[in-house]
Amino acid sequence: SSCCSIYPLQKVFCFTFFPSSPAPLQRFVSDVKRLLTSVPWVAYEHINYTGWFLVFEEGEHSFVGKEMNDKISSLRLITDDLHNPQITLYEHINYEGKSMVIRQATDLTRGSSNDIVSSHKVQRGAWLLCEHGDGSGFRYIAREHENLPNYKAINFNDKLSFLRPLRPGKA
Structure with a gap:
């Protein structure tokens, strides 16, 4: 079982993968895709939103790149009003x-x-x-x-x- 929280706390993903049942994985992927259609979020290399980062905006993201693969330690939702920047x-x-x-x-x-x-x-x-x-x-x-x-x-x-x-x- 794994958990991932996103700051500011709006959603906590907890999931368990069972090799014989893809349902939890599908639900997790669905939740992440839904987040990516509402607000951007930033994935950071280190805890407390530090280190190298990637910005994820609306769209499909199947790969984070070799620099960040297996290195993301914190996620931050950008909830600011992004219209008329x-x-x-x-x-x-x-x-x-x-x-x-x-x-x-x-x-x-x-x-x-x-x-x-x-x-x-x-x-x-x-x-x-x-x-x-x-x-x-x-x-x-x-x-x-x-x-x-x-x-x-x-x-x-x-x-x-x-x-x-x-x-x-x-x-």
Whole structure:
């Protein structure tokens, strides 16, 4: 028997697999698919939502990749209102310097704003911030009302190259 809880606590999956009966596995898969149609969730490598992570949004996910296979230790549902996302990026720490209001996926490598951001405020939604223009490298989830005045705190100062809002499900 195995259990998996998702924070904030909305659902606890407990399941037992019997080789002669696929029903529990089918029920578990059905519950996970239903979650993936309502809100995104983030699978973290370590407990307490730390380490490398993967974002799962609406859709089928049959494989988590070799980097995360058998390594997921915590899951977090993103329950923020994801409609009409907006984040303000600032050139300097403490929300100073040139600012940019972003409302959609943005590749900063295509302009003069690549690798200059040092702080942000999220007005609406949840955002995936990435070190490289292709979404790779260091990544950070920025959520509504969780403002970050100094990217040095997460070793991300002047490294932001790509960001996108997390997408709401259709359910």
